[in-house]
Amino acid sequence: MKYSYITPRKKSVFTQEIQLLFSFFSITIIMLLLTYGFLLYKNHSFVKDKKSLFIEKSQLENSFLVMEKEISYIENQKMLSETIYTKNIVLKDSISNLFDLIPLRITLSKAQLLKNGLILYGITPNKDIYNFMLQAPLRSIFHKTYSSFYPAKNGWYRFVSTNYINEDEELSIDE
Secondary structure (H helix, E strand, O other): OOOOOOOOOOOOOOOHHHHHHHHHHHHHHHHHHHHHHHHHHHHHHHHHHHHHHHHHHHHHHHHHHHHHHHHHHHHHHHHHHHHHHHHHHHHHHHHHHHHHHOOOOOEEEEEEEOOOEEEEEEEEOOHHHHHHHHHHHHHHHOOEEEEEEEEOOOOOEEEEEEEEOOHHHHHHHHO
16 A cells, blocks of 8 residues: 555654754864863973973072172172272372372482381481481371481481381271
């Protein structure tokens, strides 16, 4: 018995609607899996970058400490050089003042600077010129002044003047 005018088709569980639904679900699952894989890759990349940044940070901190030590050393060297420069200027001015202190009639042959004193060697026409023109200013500067004279061949006198400053008195003045 035949009730239909067309030939029967085979019926399948997978109809067009189910096939369409299955393809949408498959595409969605594939997209979710690809997104999950992408997120796993990015997470791994971020962890790797975090480790490299941590290592770089520790290296920068170490180099920062080294730079701070170098800056401290340079600042100390600068302070030392400024101190030396200041002492040199003071010494230069002191030597200039010493030579300004020497009158024209007295000739120096040698001057020795000591830590706490000064030794002068020279020639003077007579003892009075030395005593009034050089020894008086030296006594106002130094605490102890000793002079010795030796006659020269031309009638003048050779002299050696040793002058000392008491460091104890100088320290009490500074305090």
